[in-house]
Amino acid sequence: MVKCIPFGPGEINCALTLLCQMIGNLAALTVCLQEVMTAPYEDAPGVNKDHMNSFVKNVIYSKIIAGMCVTMIFGNTYYAWMAYRMMQKEKTTNVCTLPYGINTPAAFAFVFSVVAKAAQEGASQGMGMEEGVLYAWKVGCVANVVSGLIATMCGFAGPLIVKVAPAGSLMVALAGLGFTYLGIGQIISCFDVGHLGLLPLGVALAGFFGEVRTSPLPAAVAVMLVGSLTGWLSFEGWPEGENPTGGTPEAVQEAMQGFSFYMPQMLSPAAYAQIPEVAANNLAVILPVAFVGAVNTLVSTYSAHSAGDMFSIRECLIVDGLTTVVAGLFGSPFGTCVYCGHPQFKNQGGKIYYSFLNCILFCFLAATGMFAAANAVLPPWATAPIILFIGLSINQDAFNIIHNRHIPAAIIGLFPSTADWIMSIDSGVKEKKPGLAALSYGALLVCVIWTSMGIHVIDRRFMQAGIWAIVGAVLAAPGLIHQEKADLSFKNYMGGPEQPFGLSACAFQVGYASLALLFFLLKIPQHYGSSRVPAEIKDKEEDAEVEAEEMAQRANERSSSRIISHFFDNAAVEPDTQHSDSDSAATSDLEDGTCGPEAHAALLNISWA
Numbered sequence: 076m077v078k079c080i081p082f083g084p085g086e087i088n089c090a091l092t093l094l095c096q097m098i099g100n101l102a103a104l105t106v107c108l109q110e111v112m113t114a115p116y117e118d119a120p121g122v123n124k125d126h127m128n129s130f131v132k133n134v135i136y137s138k139i140i141a142g143m144c145v146t147m148i149f150g151n152t153y154y155a156w157m158a159y160r161m162m163q164k165e166k167t168t169n170v171c172t173l174p175y176g177i178n179t180p181a182a183f184a185f186v187f188s189v190v191a192k193a194a195q196e197g198a199s200q201g202m203g204m205e206e207g208v209l210y211a212w213k214v215g216c217v218a219n220v221v222s223g224l225i226a227t228m229c230g231f232a233g234p235l236i237v238k239v240a241p242a243g244s245l246m247v248a249l250a251g252l253g254f255t256y257l258g259i260g261q262i263i264s265c266f267d268v269g270h271l272g273l274l275p276l277g278v279a280l281a282g283f284f285g286e287v288r289t290s291p292l293p294a295a296v297a298v299m300l301v302g303s304l305t306g307w308l309s310f311e312g313w314p315e316g317e318n319p320t321g322g323t324p325e326a327v328q329e330a331m332q333g334f335s336f337y338m339p340q341m342l343s344p345a346a347y348a349q350i351p352e353v354a355a356n357n358l359a360v361i362l363p364v365a366f367v368g369a370v371n372t373l374v375s376t377y378s379a380h381s382a383g384d385m386f387s388i389r390e391c392l393i394v395d396g397l398t399t400v401v402a403g404l405f406g407s408p409f410g411t412c413v414y415c416g417h418p419q420f421k422n423q424g425g426k427i428y429y430s431f432l433n434c435i436l437f438c439f440l441a442a443t444g445m446f447a448a449a450n451a452v453l454p455p456w457a458t459a460p461i462i463l464f465i466g467l468s469i470n471q472d473a474f475n476i477i478h479n480r481h482i483p484a485a486i487i488g489l490f491p492s493t494a495d496w497i498m499s500i501d502s503g504v505k506e507k508k509p510g511l512a513a514l515s516y517g518a519l520l521v522c523v524i525w526t527s528m529g530i531h532v533i534d535r536r537f538m539q540a541g542i543w544a545i546v547g548a549v550l551a552a553p554g555l556i557h558q559e560k561a562d563l564s565f566k567n568y569m570g571g572p573e574q575p576f577g578l579s580a581c582a583f584q585v586g587y588a589s590l591a592l593l594f595f596l597l598k599i600p601q602h603y604g605s606s607r608v609p610a611e612i613k614d615k616e617e618d619a620e621v622e623a624e625e626m627a628q629r630a631n632e633r634s635s636s637r638i639i640s641h642f643f644d645n646a647a648v649e650p651d652t653q654h655s656d657s658d659s660a661a662t663s664d665l666e667d668g669t670c671g672p673e674a675h676a677a678l679l680n681i682s683w684a
């Protein structure tokens with residue numbers, strides 16, 4: 076029986092590494108939250124912008140980030156207990172706790188696809204600024220609770236969840252967000268101030284793609300430092316105007332006044348009454364995000380198996396779902412998950428203590444409001460390149476793991492999120508291009524449906540393509556996709572006075588049903604060997620658990636994405652060697668068509684962003 080667990084310097088190194096990643100995540104997320112919560116009221120009459128910014132910051136730091144403390148304590152403690160149990164079982168201290176933190180892709184998806192839309196809805200319904208911001212926050216939290224519950228139920232399925240959709244379709248859904256909200260939307264911030272914003276963008280390009288070493292500083296810290304220096308040395312402050320919120324001693328002093336003690340609080344009981352409505356209106360976002368998070372945890376846990384720590388797959392999946400529920404209950408719309416990199420943490424000497432150290436430091440910064448100082452010190456163009464390259468990394472990973480023949484389906488999968496982003500920046504486009512609006516509603520779910528359907532059609536698996544078309548018809552009927560709001564009562568099923576039949580739920584259901592019929596009819600001549608309909612392209616069928624194990628193995632054999640592997644890296648490496656093996660392996664995989672399972676392994680890389 077293990078009685079004493081040794082403490083080594085590797086615990087401190089692992090704790091600080093994980094903390095830096097969490098700080099980078101939150102710095103980017105808070106900027107995005109501030110933007111989407113204030114955007115609907117920027118030009119509203121009678122709204123004092125200084126008061127609005129102050130109120131939104133208070134919601135972010137006193138409610139959202141403070142609420143993360145509870146789930147951080149719960150998650151880190153539970154995973155440390157899992158490691159301790161394994162130590163006792165194996166009678167060894169050579170066990171490393173699973174790294175744990177914010178599920179970054181899911182968090183960005185909720186910020187732009189749930190919180191942003193709720194804020195716009197509140198403003199359109201005539202809510203005041205404070206009421207609308209609080210409404211958007213509560214909707215985000217309730218959606219997070221629902222997402223966590225779905226992820227928890229996925230946990231009981233275990234490895235079977237990798238069979239939910241074709242490899243890569245979930246990844247492409249997030250790639251659409253990476254291309255638009257995290258990509259185009261962020262690079263615009265750099266071009267808003269050409270004399271200041273292009274330099275940090277170039278540093279990010281050199282560090283993340285050019286693999287220029289920034290030791291001893293991590294690449295992300297170097298980008299933020301350069302961006303901050305250009306902002307402070309301009310002596311202009313930001314944003315431009317009479318009352319800058321950052322870049323001046325007065326702004327920093329005001330931010331430091333937020334130093335206090337914020338006690339996490341549970342959502343009011345009234346918020347729980349919104350669960351059915353929020354779930355119905357946001358199911359198109361919640362479902363893909365929940366499945367992506369579950370797959371990410373699955374493969375991350377299998378990567379720990381490769382290092383000799385045989386944690387229970389189902390237990391980890393269920394716990395990650397529950398920690399996300401806890402985050403939502405205590406006021407945070409950010410989900411949580413197990414991170415990739417367990418083998419690396421174990422090699423650095425991490426065991427149990429690093430998890431507690433990271434948790435203590437995070438909770439101190441969160442509960443005291445010290446994260447607020449980041450926005451006063453860092454200008455938008457200092458964090459925008461980091462968010463941009465997170466988005467690029469999602470796209471890079473998605474297209475790296477897609478078979479060459481499936482690329483057309485993946486590109487189609489980017490269209491719904493692109494339409495959704497256009498809708499978010501031009502409120503008048505709905506009347507000008509109603510088809511664009513229909514494409515944007517339920518963007519993530521529409522992406523999964525069309526990417527999956529496209530992959531099966533390209534592989535001439537018409538039966539499976541028809542099944543996905545039926546899924547589209549089922550979801551279109553109550554307006555979960557292609558409609559501005561779900562209509563479970565079917566009152567507007569055939570359209571309405573202001574909606575022609577062609578844009579109604581019924582029209583899209585008919586459309587998807589006709590697609591299903593087409594694919595099923597094509598299966599008939601194919602079955603009888605007609606030369607007009609070629610035979611299926613068949614990949615090797617594998618057991619779900621074997622497939623999941625292969626995902627983890629491939630993730631460990633290859634280096635991480637070029638962007639993410641350098642994101643917080645500051646270790647010395649030999650030049651010209653760190654990617655040669657992985658690049659050749661990637662080329663080999665593309666040639667022999669075995670890269671499909673990497674779709675879910677790629678999710679691991681994103682979680683580190």
